[in-house]
Amino acid sequence: MADLLKAVEARKNEKIPELQPGDTVNVHTKIKEGDRERIQEFKGTVIRLRKGGNEASFTVRRVASNGIGVERTFLLRSPRVDKVVVERHNKVRRAQLYFMRGRTGKSARLKQKFE
Amino acid sequence: MLKGLIGKKIGMTQIFDDQGVAYPVTLIEAGPCYVTQIRKPEKEGYSAVQLGFGEVHPKRLSNGELGHLNANKIPPMRFLREFRIKTPELNIGDKVTVDVFAVGERVDVLGVSKGKGFAGVVKRHHFHGMNATHGTSDRNRAPGSNSSGTTPGRVYRGSRRAGHMGMDRVTSQNLKVVMVDAERNLIALHGAVPGGKGSLVVLKETRKQ
Numbered sequence: 001m002a003d004l005l006k007a008v009e010a011r012k013n014e015k016i017p018e019l020q021p022g023d024t025v026n027v028h029t030k031i032k033e034g035d036r037e038r039i040q041e042f043k044g045t046v047i048r049l050r051k052g053g054n055e056a057s058f059t060v061r062r063v064a065s066n067g068i069g070v071e072r073t074f075l076l077r078s079p080r081v082d083k084v085v086v087e088r089h090n091k092v093r094r095a096q097l098y099f100m101r102g103r104t105g106k107s108a109r110l111k112q113k114f115e
Numbered sequence: 116m117l118k119g120l121i122g123k124k125i126g127m128t129q130i131f132d133d134q135g136v137a138y139p140v141t142l143i144e145a146g147p148c149y150v151t152q153i154r155k156p157e158k159e160g161y162s163a164v165q166l167g168f169g170e171v172h173p174k175r176l177s178n179g180e181l182g183h184l185n186a187n188k189i190p191p192m193r194f195l196r197e198f199r200i201k202t203p204e205l206n207i208g209d210k211v212t213v214d215v216f217a218v219g220e221r222v223d224v225l226g227v228s229k230g231k232g233f234a235g236v237v238k239r240h241h242f243h244g245m246n247a248t249h250g251t252s253d254r255n256r257a258p259g260s261n262s263s264g265t266t267p268g269r270v271y272r273g274s275r276r277a278g279h280m281g282m283d284r285v286t287s288q289n290l291k292v293v294m295v296d297a298e299r300n301l302i303a304l305h306g307a308v309p310g311g312k313g314s315l316v317v318l319k320e321t322r323k324q
Contacts, residue, residue: 001125001126001144001312001313002126004125004142004144004299004301005125005126005128005142007299007301008128008130008142008294008296008301008303009128009129009130010130010131030135032134054128054129055129075137077131078131078135078137079131079135080135
């Protein structure tokens with residue numbers, strides 16, 4: 001029975017690379033408007049990675065105008081995610097970066113991690 | 116055309132439709148079912164179709180059950196269920212598969228809910244229970260008082276108490292068909308379906324239209 005469940009689950013979205021908490025990413029999502037399709041970008045920091053195979057997801061946080069924080073969660077296997085570009089890795093010591101929610105301006109910066 | 120099937124609940128998962136929308140779905144291995152009997156108003160007093168599901172070793176069935184199926188050269192079937200239908204355009208021995216349902220249609224699902232055993236009033240009837248603190252001792256999930264005093268001097272009939280919960284015949288109505296896989300005899304329905312994994316479910320055309 002478990003095999004049947006696996007058989008209908010979505011395949012891995014190959015356009016999403018390995019992500020790490022703290023990564024600065026640019027997520028391109030396909031948006032349908034009527035019969036037209038366009039790409040929307042969402043740039044921010046990965047503050048959470050949720051594992052779990054078929055239901056795995058990641059949350060990206062960005063600070064929009066007027067210092068209002070916006071978080072968006074994407075499913076890792078969603079066919080709507082066109083691609084994810086990792087712009088830089090950052091040095092973080094936690095798996096969940098919820099502390100970023102209370103920070104603005106200078107204190108909301110993360111140090112870049114060089115390989 | 117008969118819109119009904121017998122199946123086995125596989126479990127829940129999440130799938131995407133062609134728009135990329137994620138749906139929480141229950142997967143059901145439905146059919147293939149065989150028409151084992153046509154019930155006619157002239158003989159039985161009503162019209163219906165009897166379907167069989169789940170091939171088994173002949174030893175698993177009684178001679179009566181075997182004879183009923185053998186008479187029409189149908190393989191031994193574990194489960195037989197009736198579906199009321201006015202004009203059955205089917206013959207005995209016909210195969211019914213998941214093809215009868217199409218993506219986007221709505222179905223009702225009958226099943227037997229998970230048994231909870233002897234359950235208290237908090238679980239069974241959603242009573243609120245009592246305070247955790249403020250001097251409450253050993254009464255956190257108690258039902259409270261039963262009735263007034265001398266009048267009426269008895270407990271009203273049908274008042275909600277602790278007792279056996281679950282193992283009831285439950286119908287989930289108006290579930291949307293998200294996916295049909297004729298090759299694997301699978302059907303995916305939006306939302307939850309009564310019963311545990313591996314339990315028998317009956318799919319019907321929905322009454323809510």
